[in-house]
Amino acid sequence: MANRKHDHENSLSAVRGEMPPEEDLCNLGDLFKVFGDTTRVKILCSLSESELCVCAIAELLGMTQSAISHQLKVLKDARLVGNRREGKTVVYFLSDDHVRTIIAQGLEHITEKR
């Protein structure tokens, strides 16, 4: 065997076998990163109730249209929201019920420890 200071091979090989592939873990981190911002969480929560155009979200959150547009782009790149043009405005909506579930799960975790 090896002469390490402290051998973990027994436990590690078992854990290693059960770990999801590296790529999935990176994607998972990236996914949560998108959820990991108050502004984006607020946007997602809003859209969870109703589809909304950009300026409605901006008004709702009391933020500039530009800031919201930038974050909507992040959310869209992550495929968490979709959009469609309606005349002059662009309406955004959740692209997936999974998003609602993840938010709900997180909220449950938060509110449970209180």
Next chain:
Amino acid sequence: MANRKHDHENSLSAVRGEMPPEEDLCNLGDLFKVFGDTTRVKILCSLSESELCVCAIAELLGMTQSAISHQLKVLKDARLVGNRREGKTVVYFLSDDHVRTIIAQGLEHITEKR
């Protein structure tokens, strides 16, 4: 009524009523922020399989002990992991089954779109 360029009060008041309180949304963002890092996701996945000491995690992930310790502190401050000393080593473990659920939910979302 108001004379805005574009009135959203009808939709907005309804959405406003359903939004969780500001503080919860901030905490939610902070929670997901902790999940939003590949290293921490890997640590959580490892601990999801078995409790592990610091140097085992470091070895498993191929990272320095210091880097892992710093991230374990973040995870502990967020109450996602707990620890106990066992002689010279300190063993870390998931503090909550909720963590497992959130990770699983995220992984499901990832692997579904493939």
Next chain:
DNA sequence: CTAATATATGAGCAGATATTCATATGAAGG
């Protein structure tokens, strides 16, 4: 006590990120 191992932690830095500001694009009305 001293040495060795395991972990924690502070300072510093390089890279990432959220907002602002200015400006571009796009749609509808006159």
Next chain:
DNA sequence: CCTTCATATGAATATCTGCTCATATATTAG
């Protein structure tokens, strides 16, 4: 066309974040 409203986007900036390096603390052995 030209103007106005709605949205998108690039650049600049200030802040935050994750790692490294050096060092401190803690436990056990001798």
